[in-house]
Amino acid sequence: MTRDTGKKEIYLDHAATTGVKQEVLEEMMPYFSLRYGNPSSIYKLGRESRQAIDMARERTALALGVSPSEVFFTGSGTESLNWAIKGAAEANSSKGKHIITSNIEHHAVLHTCLYLQKKGYDVTFLPVDRNGLLTAEQVFKAIRKDTILITVMTANNEIGTIQPVAEIGAIAKEHGILFHTDAVQAIGNIPINLKTLPVDMLSLSAHKFYGPKGAGVLYLRKGSRITDILQGGGQEKGRRPGTENVPAIAGLGKAIELASQNIEKYNAHMLNLRNKLIDKVLAAIPYTRLNGDREKRLPGNANFSFEFIEGESLLLLLDMKGISASSGSACTSGSLDPSHVLLAIGLPHEIAHGSLRVTFGETNTEDDIDALTEALIFSVGKLREMSPLYENAAKNI
């Protein structure tokens, strides 16, 4: 099956991952084989690696508006999330065993909470509304005497909805409950300043903002009680021991610095593309809906459901046109159920199966929107032509 050749490849899956920026790569390169020293070693070669980590920590702290001593490097967003949630649960179990979260969290949060449930913790999964939003009031009402942790994502990875984290954090603070937010999708896409945002813990991942894979951060506000994730040497103050991944950490530092410097311009660029795409697609293709709140969503995220078709088929057809995107259909998740996020906002299974997530990045242009819309008109049309559901719907009109 030949893909359309000669056409530009259009990458529209930046929420999945992004490519490492040239400046970031240059920051990383010396630490693979030239400056390979162990940061724990006292001689020059070791000190050079130590300096790279210190620099990355300072850059991260500056970007987030926190103190460098509150920044802990991990191996991924998933690791940070696991650490925050399990660590908080374990450290505070004498106070209580109740955790509050939402029903549209990333699997790294949901599955960690389910794991804790099996270990005797009680978890409240607050339901979002049809637009994929939670209210601070819902969180307030769910608080009990034994609540020890609230964890709510800043922005959703599938439908991009942005939760009222500042309000939820304020409520948590009032009640003396630890508040963690999964900001993996948010960092680099929307401005976040922890100087003013009442958050005790925040997780992020470098590869979502043009940094390398395998590098994450857990921000831990001074005084937040959580257990260490591993036992070992003294790295990361002994809280996340293990010889540091120096090139990845150096890359993370540079990437978050660039992301925070460029955020306004980047934000505006993506907002423009996203709004144009949504208008265009909804106008061009009937039986299409936008999933997630139209306004309170990440600037680069659009998530559609095309009725009567299945998402994986759509991705295959788009791929043939050189377009990369993602879907919440069961066939792409490897399970029998479509995305838990799309079901949580009330989509029937068959409509959830026909979803498409488009996430823009720096190099996308308005031409990409035209190319995608054209490809969607063709692909959705082709799949509907062969869909018995479309045939039934047409008869009922």
Place this chain on the structure above:
Amino acid sequence: MYSDKVMDHFMNPRNVGEIPDADGVGQVGNPKCGDIMKMYLKINDGIIVDAKFKTFGCGAAVATSSISTELIVGKTVEEALKITNKAVADALDGLPPAKMHCSNLAEEAIRAAIEDYRSKNPGK
């Protein structure tokens, strides 16, 4: 990863459509699971002379529908009933393990269409 043959049948599905005066029509699957296959058969003297399908589903579901219509045209009803899900998958040079249920669906669709034919034509 799909085989080239799966991709070929997905991109250029054979026999998509309906047969208005079909002798047997079978629909299997469930929109909840993301797979529905509808099979139309034209049968003369116990021989399947034409088959068409409509499918809502993933790449593998479309490809198995397409290859199934190719496998059964020209066969007797009895021969068509003997086509197994494995035969469907083999004809596509295999399916990823997670997609094997799609080949079951094709087998079931053939069976459902033939049952419909038989219920309308008792004794055949």
